[in-house]
Amino acid sequence: MVRLGRGYGHGPIPLAELAELEGLPPSYLEQIAGQLRRAGLVTSRMGVKGGYALARRPAAISMADIVRNLEGSLAPVSCLAEGGGPGECTHADTPCSAHAFWERLQGTITSTLESVTVADLMKEAQPA
Numbered sequence: 001m002v003r004l005g006r007g008y009g010h011g012p013i014p015l016a017e018l019a020e021l022e023g024l025p026p027s028y029l030e031q032i033a034g035q036l037r038r039a040g041l042v043t044s045r046m047g048v049k050g051g052y053a054l055a056r057r058p059a060a061i062s063m064a065d066i067v068r069n070l071e072g073s074l075a076p077v078s079c080l081a082e083g084g085g086p087g088e089c090t091h092a093d094t095p096c097s098a099h100a101f102w103e104r105l106q107g108t109i110t111s112t113l114e115s116v117t118v119a120d121l122m123k124e125a126q127p128a
Helices: 002-006 015-022 026-038 063-071 099-115 118-124
Strands: 042-045 051-054
Touching: 002 015, 002 051, 002 118, 015 026, 015 051, 026 042, 026 051, 026 063, 063 099, 063 118
Parallel strands: none
Antiparallel strands: 042 051
16 A cells, blocks of 8 residues: 555556565455455556556555455454444453453554554655
8 A cells, every 4th residue: 555655646556566566476465456446445447557546645544444444343352343332242151351451452453543544654664
């Protein structure tokens, strides 16, 4: 996403080029790109000048957007991912003594991922 961010506004980047730059198998990157396209985070274009591009400006795509669409829930434990509300554990007969801790951790994870955008990572990352 950072590489696509660097090319934002300059047309799509071919998947083969992205795979080579990132050292990833093209088939694996194709799966990831497909998920991101279905989520509306990237666009794709077929043909000679085809490839992938960010669907929105880099500052409008948070890490939470990316992680949620690639990994699913941001919950660190299954009872939170399955819709357990505050203080609720739905996976056990007796309440989990650490549930409040897991809720705080989920809040921290979520707020951190929501506060970092592709544009932020572009500032930190050095071009290869």
